[in-house]
Amino acid sequence: MTDEQKRKLEQLLWNIADTLRGKMHADEFRDYILGFIFYKYLSEKMYLYANKILAEDGIDYLKIDENSNEGEEYLTAIQEEAVLQLGYFLRPSELFGEVALRGRANATDDGEDGDHAEGASKFILGDLARILTNIERSTMGTESEDDFASLFEDLDLSSTKLGRSEADKNKLITKILFELNKIDFELDKIDSDVLGDAYEYLIGKFAAGAGKKAGEFYTPQSVSTILAKIVTTGKSKLKSVYDPTCGSGSLLLRVSKEVKIVSAYYGQEMNRTTYNLARMNMILHDVHYRNFDLRQEDTLERPQHLEQRFEAVVANPPFSAKWSASKLFESDDRFSQYGKLAPSSKADFAFVQHMLYQLDDNGQMAVVLPHGVLFRGAAEGHIRRFLIEDRNWLDAVIGLPANIFYGTSIPTCILVFKKCRENPDDILFVDASAHFEKQKNQNHLRPQDIARIVDTYRDRSVVEKFSHRASIDKIKENDFNLNIPRYVDTFEEEEPVDLTEVVRELKAIEKGMAKTDDAIRTFCKELGIGAPV
Known part of the structure; x- marks a missing residue:
């Protein structure tokens, strides 16, 4: 357009x-x-x-x-x-x-x-x-x-x-x-x-004016573009793409812009109105009705595509949403191998586990999550350790700027997963939190910011104060805490202070103050009043 x-x-x-x-x-x-x-x-x-x-x-x-x-x-x-x-x-x-x-x-x-x-x-x-x-x-x-x-x-x-x-x-x-x-x-x-x-x-x-409700149906185009480019790395066509929290379907459609062909689109959305928007969006983009399968249901509680595996998986799940975490899920194939369920107050890792269950062996997955998933302990720490130590599926952690999503100002991150990793000995960390354009109501990722993130991921390049390849051993030393500043040093040293110059400036100020004090005493004497001590 x-x-x-x-x-x-x-x-x-x-x-x-x-x-x-x-x-x-x-x-x-x-x-x-x-x-x-x-x-x-x-x-x-x-x-x-x-x-x-x-x-x-x-x-x-x-x-x-x-x-x-x-x-x-x-x-x-x-x-x-x-x-x-x-x-x-x-x-x-x-x-x-x-x-x-x-x-x-x-x-x-x-x-x-x-x-x-x-x-x-x-x-x-x-x-x-x-x-x-x-x-x-x-x-x-x-x-x-x-x-x-x-x-x-x-x-x-x-x-x-x-x-x-x-x-x-x-x-x-x-x-x-x-x-x-x-x-x-x-x-x-x-x-x-x-x-x-x-x-x-x-x-x-509409999302820009919808406040907190915007997150229910729309992912900012800049973030969608990053996710889409990541999961299509090295590919010109996809057999399938899946979004378990598809909203209006925009993220699924964004993936299609990065390859010549997407043979099939799959998605699930809990909100009925948003689900209707997604179906309309698919048809409006000339996706044939035989080539998409969107369902309206709660993804975690009542998944609709469990029998299928997908070549590309993308998602922007609701941040730290609540879910039942029912004991019944302990025997669910999506969660049973981990030994623990994500807490009922925060479903972030439940979505990750669900998505990984449906990711094909040759597939790639990118998901947007709140920063808390990188360092929170208890069950989430246990799941994080399992993903890294037992499965070694985590490929990259990308930190995004704060205030780029509609309806929330919290900083977020992208986790990238692959079941067959080309670089199994390390995990790439990218800190893009300081690279954005500040706008009136929210921050915005510019084309050059998007390109830098994607190029760094694809090349797995190490860039000072921007990216780092951390060994699995290093991550173990940090007790599987993935907080990005532990791995990407963005500290800026302050310029050394010239103490000689500081002393000179202080003496000049003191000399100036002495002159001012003399002038005040003279004025007080003329007025016949006592001068301040």
Whole structure:
């Protein structure tokens, strides 16, 4: 996406947000805006695909008469092909642009912002609700059913937050559709991914304003890029990539930008709304419904892909989340070999154990965690020791700057794991905590910061005050404490103090003070008052 496209998109977003601000919270109108963008995508994709089928007959999909026998024959044939190839079906009258135009059929412009006369909107809410339901129904009994089931459930067109009366709700929704209909997502251009980039861009914009909730669905793009580049090191294609806490799916999709092909995407997400965002995000990025398998469930308590192993595993789990740590898990294959479970108050290592269980022998894994995992004792210290001493799977520890995640200012780290390590005698430590750009609300990793971290990891280079290769024996000496300053010396010596110069400056100050004291005594004598001692 170009800077100009981003600027126009941001302006479009705020045009729409102005109609919703004050009516609902940002994360609520996010669901409406992103949901309608997704509906627009499905419509344009359907239109282009149908016209491709109809090209030999010289017919435009929008010109088909849905009420005629001939038109119905065309639609039946197109539906069969569309559900097989696209995973869903939309009739011509159900396309986004047609609905947006119907809503403004009687409207009269009264300003540049696209507002229109009170009561001018044609009522479309009923049509719209039916169409969104029809999209899901068109997939029933097909391979794509699970990928589209309840996908629009967060688009509540009956919500009183949209307006008190049906007419108010209709006017608001009509305006949103009209604003979105202004932008051309260029789906007919093979190399264009404007809509997918737009969706990612908007998710990031919403995350920036969502506070603590942002961590539930979005990993900053700079961090995603580092994780993606690490797990694709030395590879041009991946059989599979997995994220056990996939949020909106952005991290999975970021991995795909680092290789030519990702054959299959897998993920799990506990939050239902975020899970819906992830499925939409996959489809918007033109990932075929057969090539992704996302599930909505608690990953630790009810894992959904345990029978599979993955070539690349990435994750940004919720920091120090609580979990049950039930005794039943002591016999779970994911945790049993370690001898201890992660504490119920901090599930960080439970996620690590889960991910390692699903990492293939030739795979690579990168996970973002709070710094505490590097040095906390008790069960976590026991697990850390097992990973290093018994399995030797930890490949690198990368310290990140504080305040780079939405909703939290704590410093974080990336742990990199490989079951078949090329360098089994040492672990690479990288301290990137001081390399960032300070921005208004949070710190930001610049392209050069990302490149330096990734290049240092890939080359396993030792850079003064930035990286160090610590031997396993050295780590044992430190009782398996991985606190980065133990291995990367970033201490800056202060310049030596010239005591002779200090004495000279003190004497000069004393001489100056003596003159000042003499002047004060003179003034006091003239005023006939006692001078200070």
